[in-house]
Each structure stands twice: as structure tokens, then as C-alpha cells.
Amino acid sequence: MPVKHNLTKAERLHSKTLIDKLFKNGTRKYSYGIIFYNLLTDKTLSSDQKDVSIIVVARKKQFKHAVDRNRIKRLFREAFRNNKHILDNLIPDDKHLMLGMIYVGNGLPEYSFCFKHVENYLTTLATHFKNQKK
RNA sequence: AGAGUGGUUUGUUCUAUCGCUGCGAAGAGAUUCGGAGAGGAAAGUCGGGACAACACAGAGCACCAUACUUCCUAACAGGAAGGGGCAGGGGAGACUCUGUCACAGAUAGCGUCGCAGAAACUAUACCGCCGUGGAAUUUUAUUUCGCGGUAAGGGUGAAAACGUGAGGUAAGAGCUCACGCUAUGAUAUGGCAACAUAUUGUGGGGACAAGCCUUAUGGGUUGAAAUGCCAAAUAAACCGGAGAGUCUGCUUUGCAGGCUAAGGGUUGCUCGUCCGAUUCCGGGGGGUAGGCAGAUAGAGGUGCGAGGUGACUCGCAUCGUAGAUAAAUGAUAGGACACGACAGAAUCCCGCUUAUAGAGCCACAAGGAAA
RNA sequence: GGUCCCUUCGUCUAGCGGUUAGGACGUCAGGUUUUCAUCCUGGAAACAGCAGUUCGAUUCUGCUAGGGACUA
Numbered sequence A: 001m002p003v004k005h006n007l008t009k010a011e012r013l014h015s016k017t018l019i020d021k022l023f024k025n026g027t028r029k030y031s032y033g034i035i036f037y038n039l040l041t042d043k044t045l046s047s048d049q050k051d052v053s054i055i056v057v058a059r060k061k062q063f064k065h066a067v068d069r070n071r072i073k074r075l076f077r078e079a080f081r082n083n084k085h086i087l088d089n090l091i092p093d094d095k096h097l098m099l100g101m102i103y104v105g106n107g108l109p110e111y112s113f114c115f116k117h118v119e120n121y122l123t124t125l126a127t128h129f130k131n132q133k134k
Numbered sequence B: 001a002g003a004g005u006g007g008u009u010u011g012u013u014c015u016a017u018c019g020c021u022g023c024g025a026a027g028a029g030a031u032u033c034g035g036a037g038a039g040g041a042a043a044g045u046c047g048g049g050a051c052a053a054c055a056c057a058g059a060g061c062a063c064c065a066u067a068c069u070u071c072c073u074a075a076c077a078g079g080a081a082g083g084g085g086c087a088g089g090g091g092a093g094a095c096u097c098u099g100u101c102a103c104a105g106a107u108a109g110c111g112u113c114g115c116a117g118a119a120a121c122u123a124u125a126c127c128g129c130c131g132u133g134g135a136a137u138u139u140u141a142u143u144u145c146g147c148g149g150u151a152a153g154g155g156u157g158a159a160a161a162c163g164u165g166a167g168g169u170a171a172g173a174g175c176u177c178a179c180g181c182u183a184u185g186a187u188a189u190g191g192c193a194a195c196a197u198a199u200u201g202u203g204g205g206g207a208c209a210a211g212c213c214u215u216a217u218g219g220g221u222u223g224a225a226a227u228g229c230c231a232a233a234u235a236a237a238c239c240g241g242a243g244a245g246u247c248u249g250c251u252u253u254g255c256a257g258g259c260u261a262a263g264g265g266u267u268g269c270u271c272g273u274c275c276g277a278u279u280c281c282g283g284g285g286g287g288u289a290g291g292c293a294g295a296u297a298g299a300g301g302u303g304c305g306a307g308g309u310g311a312c313u314c315g316c317a318u319c320g321u322a323g324a325u326a327a328a329u330g331a332u333a334g335g336a337c338a339c340g341a342c343a344g345a346a347u348c349c350c351g352c353u354u355a356u357a358g359a360g361c362c363a364c365a366a367g368g369a370a371a
Numbered sequence C: 001g002g003u004c005c006c007u008u009c010g011u012c013u014a015g016c017g018g019u020u021a022g023g024a025c026g027u028c029a030g031g032u033u034u035u036c037a038u039c040c041u042g043g044a045a046a047c048a049g050c051a052g053u054u055c056g057a058u059u060c061u062g063c064u065a066g067g068g069a070c071u072a
Helices: A016-025 A065-083 A111-133
Strands: A027-031 A034-042 A050-059 A095-103
Touching: A016 A034, A016 A065, A016 A095, A027 A065, A034 A111, A065 A095, A065 A111
Parallel strands: A050 A095
Antiparallel strands: A027 A034, A034 A095
């Protein structure tokens, strides 16, 4: 069975209040120049979103050119798109998972780098949810 | 021959799979199909507009901008052509070529010109030059102390009352004259004009206006986080300041009306003007932070023809060309070549400035190294 | 997106076009002390960059770079 690799608008975080909540209350993890945030909320708060939604951040102070910021966001979105099947059917039905990624590494990342670290993070999250279900 | 510098034009491409944002079609829907999808600078936000909101009887002041002329443009601190200055080159010369210039006014006024120097602005007397009075030395003469004249010579400085020659004088001086330089007025000729040339009159110490300023011209303020509509939500909380006087009517408290006035508007100030008691102004707090419009066909591009020295304008034909809202162009695999620079739309447009690998074209050529 | 402001020793700051660019803290050297601290003396150390105006620019003007503030 082929896995779907879509990334629609509903899977991207765009509400300002939810973003503020994520970066204020979310659990934080740092690895290899990437800061990950995740937060589970009730689905009623974000009715138009799907089960999982993400946001990618590249700081303007660190990356002066808009070209570089766009590139980083695209690479991380691509990495998430190709790895999000790991979390399929693991989120509770009444909950909604928000993910945030801030890239603070030096220089522009390679795609293989992004792919590897996003995959690692998602698998750790997946094992965490599996344990919770049991 | 090549490396280099400056200007200008251009600014990788093909196939497959997965994926993103609008649009169109089909479908009850999930979804499927078709087609479109960053730049010459999208950047800086330096000018100017379009558009929108608010304001606007009027006058004065302040503030800001511009500054050789004519033209182009919707407009501009932009552009074109011309004029002038400066620098450099060529030429025996007449002259010519190239580059560059924020290029109105210093004879409206104020201010500044450090150090050095005698003196730095109604100029100045340190040395020197000349005249003259006194003293010393035995006289010619020299030295010295005063008074007066002088800007030729000296040295200082970025800058010291125009240069050369003659006259003139005690010595000198545009003090006078000739020639020249320069400022300005008048006339004539050429040019739309800036200006140029000629004749003639008057005059002669600067510099700085990217110091204040003067003159002329122009400028209402704020910018898509503007603005309009819908939905949701709420607070007439609290603090500070001002809430005065007088007249009339009703039935005492009080209420209503008029006048002056506090206050407010006139988007900097003053006058003026308008509003002016169910209070006004300021601070501060609470809620919401979603959607639609604005928003992509426009001072549009391309080609041809005509006009103009040119910027540009006119006519005809033709093209359909991003529209997101945490924000769309990416990833993987495989080829081609020069191995891909600067760099990503956020209301739109015109300019300017800055960045830019490689390739094409044009111009420039100093010094060094190698053969 | 828009409107503005600021860059001076290592840090915080003064600076009327002509200055040896001043001060404080820090730093270095010497002295004082048995030694350290304090104290005393002395030194090094800066105008963000590039052009223009001017006899002369940290100061005035333009461009570039960096930093900051405000704005529903």
C-alpha cells in the first residue's frame, strides 16, 4: 500500500494564539542545531487543523537573506512530509499535536541532515505515544 | 595574443517520480483532469506619483524641499539636448576631443577664518624705506630715543588690497596713464533661453551659503499594520486635570433656554472662525486578534510605421503575464554544458542607488613579469 | 509593509569645522608594602567604511555596512 506524502494547509500551523501557546508551554528538545517543540491540545481549540500540524522557524537575525530562510523552511517541510507516516494512527482522537522546529545551526543545512534528524525525533515521539497507549 | 578596468545586454537546460499555491472543468463528496506560478535588481526605502482615509472660510509666521537654460514626463532630487566652470589630451595655431561638476545669490545682513604671522578684515607698521626733533661720539658720518609718512622689498600662511611698464613722489601707493586680467551696467548682433561676440560706461582684496540666511518656485497630514464590511468579544471600571459667571421662565429643591466663558476642532504656532454641558481632555485598563473586500489590466509588454538631434510622443497590430496571508517554486534519480553569480513578490507603477559568476558587444590602456 | 534614530579606546561616555580627540572603569609597567589589596606615577589603546564640500572634517552632505526604537 503506497503511503501518502501530502502536506496541505490544514497540517501547517497558522493561528497566532496556538503558536504562542506552543512556544510557551510546549516541551522542548535540542539536537544538532535544531530546537524541537511539541504540545498536545484539545481538538476543540483548533477545529480546522488536522491531527498533526507543524511550524518551521528560521531566525531573521541569524539568516539575513530571505532566500536562506525560505530554503530552510522548505527543506524542513520536505523532511517532515516524507517522515510524517511514522506518527499515523498514534495520536488520540480528541487531541491535536503541534510541532515547532527552530533551526539555529551554522550555515545552510543539507537535505540529508534534515531528513535524518526529523526522522529521529519523530520516531522517539512515536515510541512515546505507543507507550502511553499501552 | 592573454590577464585587467569601466560601461552595456543577457542572467542554465531536459526527462521521470513525489509534493506546494491560485485558476478552470467534472463529481453529492473523497478526489481526478487541464493549465499557470518570483527579479533585473523582487533589495535599499533615497525621490516621485496612483490609490485610500482624515482634514480643509481665510490671513500671517514657522517648517520642509528644489536651484544654469530649454524640453520630456502623471510626477520627481529622474532623464534628454544645450550653456558655463574645472581637469586632462591632441594641434604651430585657429580650434578640437574626453572626463567631471548639489552649477542661484558673498555688492542685503550676521557669523567664521585655529596655529603661524606685524597684521586675517571700516585691514595692518615687526624689519625695512623716507621726512623731521633730541642725545652720544672731535667733523664727514654712524649709533640710539621719539614723532610723522609709506605698502615698493622681507618673512608667515590655504588666503596679505590685480599683473607688467611708464609717469609721479621726500619715500611710496590704481595716485595717474597705456596694455592686460576681472566684476558689473547699457547698446547692437546671434540664440526660445542659459549664454556668446563686439562697442562703451563704472569699478577693483578674498574664501565659506553641504554656517545662519536672502531671492524665486513648490508643499494639507497620514500611509495597505491605510481603509470599508461581516463575525466574535467587552467595561458607562479606575486615576489625574477642567467643570466658572450672569440673565429669563416655571412651582421651593431643581429643571429648561439664552449670553459670556473654561475646554475642544481647524494634524506645527498665532489671529480669525466653528462646536461648546445627558460633560470634556489626558493617562491607564479590558475584550477580540478570524473572514471578505482593498488585491492584481496597468502612466502594461512586444512588433511595425510616423514625428523629434534626443529623452519621448502618436497611430496600428498583437499578447494575457504570480497573487500568497506565518506566506506557494522544493526533494530524489539521471543526463548536457560554461558546473549555475547577486539574490525571493506582499497594494501598484516610474526613476535613482547598491549587489552580481559566466557569456556577448563597446571603450580604455599605466607599470611589472614571462617568452 | 511603513516611519525614524544611532555608530568615538576593551566597556560606559564628553567633544561650538582648527584639540596631542577629554573623562571614568578596566589593562600594562614602575613605585609603596615582608606579601596582597588600597594608594601614587607613567604608558598603550578609539572617531564604522567610501566619496564630496572646505585651506582644513569626529563634526557638514551623499552612498554603503552594522545596530536599535516606534507603528494593528
